[in-house]
Amino acid sequence: MTRKTPEADGGMRPFDKVLVANRGEIAVRVIQGIRELGLGTVAVHSEPDAVALHALVADEAVPIGPAPSSESYLVGSRIIEAALATGAGAIHPGYGFLSENAAFARMVEAAGLVFIGPTAASMEVMGDKLSSRRRMLQSGVPVVPGTEEAVRDPAVAAGIADRIGYPVLLKASAGGGGKGMRVVRSADEMAAALRQTMGEAGKSFGNDAIFVEKYIEDPKHVEVQVLGDGRGEVVHLFERECSVQRRHQKLIEESPSPSLAPELRARICEAAVQTARAVDYRGAGTVEFILAPGGAFYFLEMNTRLQVEHPVTELVTGVDLVHAQVRIARGEGLGLRQQDLSQRGWALEFRVCAEDAARNFAPSIGRIDALTVPLGPGVRLDTGVYEGFEVPIHYDPLMAKLIVWAEDRPRAIARAQRILGEFVLHGPTHNLPFHQWALAQPAFRDGSYTTHFVERTFSAESWQPALADADREALVAAAVIRESTRRAAPAAPTPAAGGGDSWRQAARRAMTGRR
Ligand code: MV4
Numbered sequence: 236m237t238r239k240t241p242e243a244d245g246g247m248r249p250f251d252k253v254l255v256a257n258r259g260e261i262a263v264r265v266i267q268g269i270r271e272l273g274l275g276t277v278a279v280h281s282e283p284d285a286v287a288l289h290a291l292v293a294d295e296a297v298p299i300g301p302a303p304s305s306e307s308y309l310v311g312s313r314i315i316e317a318a319l320a321t322g323a324g325a326i327h328p329g330y331g332f333l334s335e336n337a338a339f340a341r342m343v344e345a346a347g348l349v350f351i352g353p354t355a356a357s358m359e360v361m362g363d364k365l366s367s368r369r370r371m372l373q374s375g376v377p378v379v380p381g382t383e384e385a386v387r388d389p390a391v392a393a394g395i396a397d398r399i400g401y402p403v404l405l406k407a408s409a410g411g412g413g414k415g416m417r418v419v420r421s422a423d424e425m426a427a428a429l430r431q432t433m434g435e436a437g438k439s440f441g442n443d444a445i446f447v448e449k450y451i452e453d454p455k456h457v458e459v460q461v462l463g464d465g466r467g468e469v470v471h472l473f474e475r476e477c478s479v480q481r482r483h484q485k486l487i488e489e490s491p492s493p494s495l496a497p498e499l500r501a502r503i504c505e506a507a508v509q510t511a512r513a514v515d516y517r518g519a520g521t522v523e524f525i526l527a528p529g530g531a532f533y534f535l536e537m538n539t540r541l542q543v544e545h546p547v548t549e550l551v552t553g554v555d556l557v558h559a560q561v562r563i564a565r566g567e568g569l570g571l572r573q574q575d576l577s578q579r580g581w582a583l584e585f586r587v588c589a590e591d592a593a594r595n596f597a598p599s600i601g602r603i604d605a606l607t608v609p610l611g612p613g614v615r616l617d618t619g620v621y622e623g624f625e626v627p628i629h630y631d632p633l634m635a636k637l638i639v640w641a642e643d644r645p646r647a648i649a650r651a652q653r654i655l656g657e658f659v660l661h662g663p664t665h666n667l668p669f670h671q672w673a674l675a676q677p678a679f680r681d682g683s684y685t686t687h688f689v690e691r692t693f694s695a696e697s698w699q700p701a702l703a704d705a706d707r708e709a710l711v712a713a714a715v716i717r718e719s720t721r722r723a724a725p726a727a728p729t730p731a732a733g734g735g736d737s738w739r740q741a742a743r744r745a746m747t748g749r750r
Pocket of ligand 1: 379404413448451535
């Protein structure tokens with residue numbers, strides 16, 4: 236098969252079918268968006284994922300290997316072969332897996348396919364913290380006070396720390412997602428901390444370059460969605476607040492951020508546009524900032540992909556980010572003007588994860604026995620699972636995302652509490668009770684929460700009662716659903732039911748807590 240080089244056709248290769256190189260809720264979401272544009276969809280899947288939702292909903296599904304990601308979703312060559320074999324002209328990488336792998340993006344383009352994402356060059360600049368920091372310093376975007384070069388000598392590091400003031404943070408240039416960082420609070424800790432951070436970074440990332448930054452205590456995490464056409468045109472789609480996190484895993488995101496007054500919002504969004512312009516950014520990207528208690532903000536990193544939390548931006552701006560990604564990849568430009576974009580209402584996203592908050596958020600697996608969400612106005616569910624699906628152990632515990640929109644923040648919170656109360660999810664232990672707990676916290680309700688909110692506020696005792704209540708209601712609802720299913724199809728088995736008795740008995744047992 237011969238294909239034109241990008242140079243020969245101006246970088247635009249038409250495509251009418253897209254392969255989605257991912258799994259779970261994001262693969263389903265991307266397939267939906269691509270289908271709405273009238274394009275064909277190809278899923279790839281590992282062995283256990285042959286019956287996963289993304290493989291079932293795509294027009295075609297191609298097996299790419301056994302369960303471990305390293306033998307399936309991370310094998311670029313097999314994914315490219317699947318695209319060529321099915322006649323897909325483009326690959327959408329989703330998030331995680333190969334989405335920020337510059338070598339993969341290059342391989343895709345070398346195979347004559349379109350990578351729906353940024354250029355490999357901008358992924359490389361942004362993938363390295365020292366290089367992105369330097370680029371931002373050149374273009375006038377605020378970065379945290381610190382070094383521009385890697386530091387290897389503890390005496391040099393201590394000298395810098397004296398200048399900027401303790402505490403400082405040692406960061407691995409190749410790190411990310413909170414890995415390869417260490418807080419240093421005084422000069423006598425420096426030598427050991429630097430040695431350890433370098434050692435870990437060398438082992439984990441194959442790159443032991445470390446730099447020093449002023450440590451910002453009790454910050455908020457605010458990020459800005461941008462879209463670039465790759466020719467210097469960039470718009471922002473406002474911010475998301477992502478400070479409800481635990482060990483660098485976000486749990487709840489919202490847009491707008493409750494922490495930004497209009498003037499600060501304008502400045503942070505403008506800094507994000509400047510960031511994207513500095514690398515002639517193409518596609519959808521997110522610029523992460525930390526917001527210090529006094530209102531100063533600093534560039535942290537740029538994520539060169541569609542993010543998990545993109546739906547809150549879609550709900551407040553009305554822009555479909557997957558459609559926008561495809562438009563840009565087709566060379567059609569942004570199709571949006573900054574002056575036409577605004578934030579309307581408030582959106583909250585809750586990550587629905589198969590994990591047990593009572594057991595230190597340990598991953599949980601099992602069959603989804605019941606899943607019923609009475610959606611209603613302003614409620615969106617992006618899901619990768621369905622009733623009867625067995626959640627595999629091999630992948631991320633994120634099963635679905637519940638996204639809620641309302642006219643303002645108090646109403647969005649009220650709507651979220653309503654839907655979380657009605658949500659029925661039985662099978663793996665999940666974190667919906669955690670979300671109910673979070674929504675009841677004063678620091679969440681008044682929007683004052685910071686990145687330390689969960690670690691400082693959460694303890695098993697404080698939410699265990701909520702779990703019992705939610706579980707009881709869910710058991711009742713699940714029993715009702717099982718009964719109605721049985722009526723509709725009398726021959727159907729009754730999964731995980733307590734031996735085929737009536738739903739009233741099951742409900743009574745649930746209400747009394749007796750087995
Ligand atoms: C920081 C910081 C404080 N000061 N940098 C964590 C992940 C990585 N993206 C950067 N991170 C941080 N960098 C300075 N100079 C605090 C964090 C941080 C954090 C940032 C965003 C969201 C959650 C966080 C949780 C702990 C620490």
